[in-house]
Amino acid sequence: xxxxxxxxxxLVDNLDEFKLSELEYQSGDTKIKVSKWADISSAxxxxxxxxxxxxxxxxxxxxxxxxxxxxIGTAYLAAEPGAKQFIQxxxxxxxxxxxMIVEAMKTMNHVPASSEGVVKSILVTDGQPVEFGQTLILxx
Amino acid sequence: xxxxxxxxxxxxxxxxxxxxxxxxxxxxxxxxxDVDADSMHVRxxxxxxxxxxxxxxxxxxxxxxxxxxxxxxxxxxxxxGYGFLSENAxxxxxxxxxxxxxxxxSAELIRKMGDKIEAKKIAKMYGLPIIEGSEGSVxxxxxxxxxxxxxxxxVLIKAAGGGGGKGMKIVEKESELENxxxxxxxxxxxxxxxxxxxxxxxxxxxxxxxxxxxxxxNRTVHLQERDCSVQRRxxxxxxxxxxxxxxxxxxxxxxxxxVSMVEKLGYEGAGTIEYIYEDKKFYFLEMxxxxxxxxxxxxxxxGIDIIKEQLWIAHTGNTALQQSDINPRxxxxxxxxxxxxxxxxxxxxxxxxxxxxxxxxxxxxxxxxIFQGCKITPYYDSLIAKLxxxxxxxxxxxxxxxxxLDEFVIEGIDTxxxxxxxxxxxxxxxxxNFDTNWLAKEKII
Numbered sequence: 001x002x003x004x005x006x007x008x009x010x011l012v013d014n015l016d017e018f019k020l021s022e023l024e025y026q027s028g029d030t031k032i033k034v035s036k037w038a039d040i041s042s043a044x045x046x047x048x049x050x051x052x053x054x055x056x057x058x059x060x061x062x063x064x065x066x067x068x069x070x071x072i073g074t075a076y077l078a079a080e081p082g083a084k085q086f087i088q089x090x091x092x093x094x095x096x097x098x099x100m101i102v103e104a105m106k107t108m109n110h111v112p113a114s115s116e117g118v119v120k121s122i123l124v125t126d127g128q129p130v131e132f133g134q135t136l137i138l139x140x
Numbered sequence: 141x142x143x144x145x146x147x148x149x150x151x152x153x154x155x156x157x158x159x160x161x162x163x164x165x166x167x168x169x170x171x172x173x174d175v176d177a178d179s180m181h182v183r184x185x186x187x188x189x190x191x192x193x194x195x196x197x198x199x200x201x202x203x204x205x206x207x208x209x210x211x212x213x214x215x216x217x218x219x220x221g222y223g224f225l226s227e228n229a230x231x232x233x234x235x236x237x238x239x240x241x242x243x244x245x246s247a248e249l250i251r252k253m254g255d256k257i258e259a260k261k262i263a264k265m266y267g268l269p270i271i272e273g274s275e276g277s278v279x280x281x282x283x284x285x286x287x288x289x290x291x292x293x294x295v296l297i298k299a300a301g302g303g304g305g306k307g308m309k310i311v312e313k314e315s316e317l318e319n320x321x322x323x324x325x326x327x328x329x330x331x332x333x334x335x336x337x338x339x340x341x342x343x344x345x346x347x348x349x350x351x352x353x354x355x356x357x358n359r360t361v362h363l364q365e366r367d368c369s370v371q372r373r374x375x376x377x378x379x380x381x382x383x384x385x386x387x388x389x390x391x392x393x394x395x396x397x398x399v400s401m402v403e404k405l406g407y408e409g410a411g412t413i414e415y416i417y418e419d420k421k422f423y424f425l426e427m428x429x430x431x432x433x434x435x436x437x438x439x440x441x442x443g444i445d446i447i448k449e450q451l452w453i454a455h456t457g458n459t460a461l462q463q464s465d466i467n468p469r470x471x472x473x474x475x476x477x478x479x480x481x482x483x484x485x486x487x488x489x490x491x492x493x494x495x496x497x498x499x500x501x502x503x504x505x506x507x508x509x510i511f512q513g514c515k516i517t518p519y520y521d522s523l524i525a526k527l528x529x530x531x532x533x534x535x536x537x538x539x540x541x542x543x544x545l546d547e548f549v550i551e552g553i554d555t556x557x558x559x560x561x562x563x564x565x566x567x568x569x570x571x572x573n574f575d576t577n578w579l580a581k582e583k584i585i
Contacts, residue, residue, distance in 0.1 A: 072490050073518040074195060104518035105479070105488035127195055129519075 008032060064120050065139040067113055069130045073104035077126045091119045093139065100124075100136055111136060141455055142166050142216045142241070147181065148206050149221030152509045152525060153431070154181035157219045160447035169213045171206060173199035175517050180509035187213055194519045200224045203231050210240055217241040217454060219447075223521065226430040227254055243454040244409045245429050253427040263424040266401040271416065271423045273340025284321050287339050288314065296342035297324045301332035310342050343418050345575040348376070348425075349383050350414040351398040352438045354449050355407045356459035362395045363438045363446070364468050370563060372486060372579045377556070378563065379434035380473045381441055384534055384572040387420070394422055399463075408457065410435075410450045433523065436507055437472040440530040471534040473541050475564070477508070478522040481554035482585045489554035490518040499547035503530040503540060516553055524555070534572075538564055559585055 011023050011034045022035035069075065077085045077100060087099050093113045100111045117139030124136055146169040147157045154170060158181060161168045170185030175194040182188045189209040192199035199205065201224055210218060218235050220226035220243065233247035244250065253259045264270050272291040277300055278284045288295050288311065297309040297320060309320040321337070329335040348371065352363040367383035368376040386394070398413050412432050415422040435446045444461065453459050480486045496512040508525030510516075516524060529544055531537030545561045562584050568574045 071488070071518070073488075104490060105520065105522040107488050129194060 008034065063138075065115050065117055066135040067099060067111065067137050067139065069102050069132060069134045069136055070111060071102055071104045071109055072132045073102040073109070073130060075124045075126070075128050075130045075136060076101040076103065077122070077124075087119050087122070087137070089119050089122060093117060093119060102130060113139070115139065142451065144169060144213065144215045145217045145219055145243070145451070146171065146206070146210050146213060146215035147185070147219050147221065148200070149219075149224055149226075150176055150179065150181055150200060150509075150520065152507050152523065153221040153223075153433075155184060155509045156507055157221060157447055158184050160445060160451060161219075163445075164448060164451055166451070169209065169215050171200070171209050173519070175515075175519060179514065180511060189213065194517065196224065196520070203228075203234060206231075207234065207238065210235075210238070215240065217243055217451075219243040219451070220430065222428075222430050222433060227428070229254065241454050243450055245407055245411070249405065249407060250429050253429050256426065259426055260424065262405065263401060263427075266404045267397055268401050268413075268424040269422060271341050271425075274338050276338075277336040278339050281318055281321055284337075284339060285314070285317060288317060291339070291341050294342040294344065295339050297321060298338045298340065299324065299328035299332055299334070300336035300338060301334040302328060341423075343416055345418060346577075347383070347385060347417040348414065348576050349386070349394070349417045349422060350412050350432075351395060352432075352435065352446070353398065353402050353407070353411050353413065354444075354446065354453065354459050354461060355402050355409065355411065356453045356457055357408065358458040359462075360399050360403045360407070361459060361461050361463045361466055362399050363442050363444060363466055365391065365394060366434055366437055368434060369574060369576050370569070370579065371576045372482075374576075376434065377476055377579070378473065378560070378569075379437055380471065380534070380537070381437045382468065382471065383417075386417075390420055390422070409453055410446050433476070433526070434474050436505060436526060436528045437474045440472045440503070440505060440528055441468040441470055442466055443469075470530055470532045471537040472528060472530045473534075473537045473564075474526050474528045475541065475545065475560040476523055476556065477525040477527060477548070477550070477560075478556045479516045479524050479553050480522045480556065482556055482559040488518060488522050490516050491553040492516070493550055494552035495549055496551075497547065497549035498525070499527065499544035501544070501547075504528075504544045505530075510550070524550075527560075538570065 011025055011032060015023055015034060015036055024033045087093060093099060095116050096112045098110045099113050102109045102111055120138040120140040122137050124130055141164055144167040145161050147154045148171060158168045168185040170182045170188040171191045172182050172188060173192055173194050174190060189212060191205035191209055192202050218240055225231040227250055229247040229251035232242040232244060232250055235242040260270050274287050293313050295311050309324045311317050311320050324337055325335045328337060347369040349365050349367050351365050354361055364381055365383050366379050366381045368379040370378035410431055412428040414425040416425050439446055479489045481489050492515050493510055496510055498506045505528040506525055510524050527544055529537050529540040531540050541564050545557055548557050563569050
């Protein structure tokens with residue numbers, strides 16, 4: 001049987017156009033099924049991401065040095081409940097200093113400041129779920 | 141039997157308990173956090189109650205919320221699973237006080253065995269060998285010398301205020317003791333502001349061996365031992381039964397002294413007594429007063445459903461089993477499938493499972509809570525499934541495990557599947573020539 005590449009391309013385009021995950025086409029003895037699994041999961045991830053619209057939150061003049069979460073998890077501003085926060089707004093931080101902890105699967109990941117600066121704003125609250133790459137604090 | 145049981149847990153163990161309940165004809169109540177609303181245990185249970193937000197202290201550790209769910213659904217018993225509130229004496233006490241049965245031992249025993257010092261005392265009193273060492277801090281070198289000669293070298297000197305390996309010294313022979321003792325003392329002073337030192341026996345090549353028991357008011361039976369010596373960061377990765385390194389003589393002593401201790405304890409339920417094993421001797425480590433992750437290896441060789449027995453003991457107070465009912469056959473191995481990346485120092489790997497194919501076939505069991513499209517959130521433990529293979533002997537169990545691991549397909553997240561393939565094909569694993577430090581020392585990944 002000759003593979004009709006044009007038809008397959010058309011079916012794949014339809015997947016995108018109509019935002020489908022799977023499409024089956026049958027004509028006589030020929031049956032073609034196209035599906036896209038990987039894309040669905042990534043699409044889900046984007047729609048569920050709390051930070052995907054970072055731009056909406058931060059206007060242009062607000063841009064400072066962003067310190068981002070290295071992992072998806074739960075952000076903690078202090079080492080333990082009731083303890084002193086790692087940083088406060090206005091604090092001077094050194095490069096490498098711990099600014100937050102992000103817990104993922106019972107593993108505590110210390111988030112270091114990627115550069116020196118003064119804490120301009122803290123964008124997450126204690127115990128908040130954070131995504132990979134989500135901006136945690138801004139330095140100026 | 142109970143009419144309705146609430147499972148105060150999540151993930152694979154909640155699924156495991158729900159299955160056992162269903163086979164007893166017991167209605168099941170799942171509790172879940174907001175992010176677990178679509179998870180397997182919620183789907184399989186007859187009823188489910190959301191008990192709080194993603195953080196464990198707001199949901200799976202939230203005693204008030206769980207008690208409300210019990211009240212709301214009219215459950216007669218609570219099965220705590222492992223982890224979370226399973227060894228929380230206060231929780232057991234509150235459950236029982238409300239006329240609900242906590243599936244496990246009494247709050248008093250949970251408290252006693254959860255206290256390391258108290259547990260060690262009890263174990264010693266009831267005839268178990270414990271890890272010898274100084275009782276309290278060692279004042280001076282002369283006292284240290286005396287203690288070391290009674291417990292025999294090598295010994296470990298530990299700082300009372302220590303941690304992270306600082307202030308710890310391994311002493312191989314007496315001639316080294318003075319120098320190392322004084323160094324440890326000054327380091328302890330420097331690092332911890334406290335120069336108090338302890339001395340205990342040091343294990344060079346320890347194996348982790350544990351004994352499964354089921355115990356009621358009427359009697360205690362053992363379900364043989366498990367060997368859990370393949371570990372990473374002190375967490376078990378592979379477990380097997382029987383232990384490939386015990387002689388019959390040591391095994392029978394280990395099992396009989398464990399049963400005798402648990403009987404004297406007056407324990408009710410399923411429990412595990414953990415030991416360090418080295419040079420044909422075993423030493424009491426701790427007792428887990430709950431079901432354990434690795435219980436399935438014991439189930440497949442004995443044919444006993446430990447969770448169903450737990451429920452029976454909780455209901456009647458007695459175990460229906462006699463020791464003569466326990467006739468283990470063959471060898472079983474369990475590999476823990478964790479959502480983590482072994483080549484990045486076991487970094488957690490949350491995400492969505494895009495493709496999920498579980499192995500099956502003759503004497504192959506998978507206990508898990510995963511399915512295609514399910515989300516592995518970062519909020520809980522990384523264990524997502526357990527693969528258990530049974531063989532006529534260890535060799536066949538290994539062959540079956542290899543075959544099953546090859547069938548295991550999980551895409552979308554990193555897992556320990558490939559690491560397991562390497563471990564079980566490794567000469568040291570095949571010859572059972574390893575100890576609990578093996579993975580930390582050997583480059584396998």
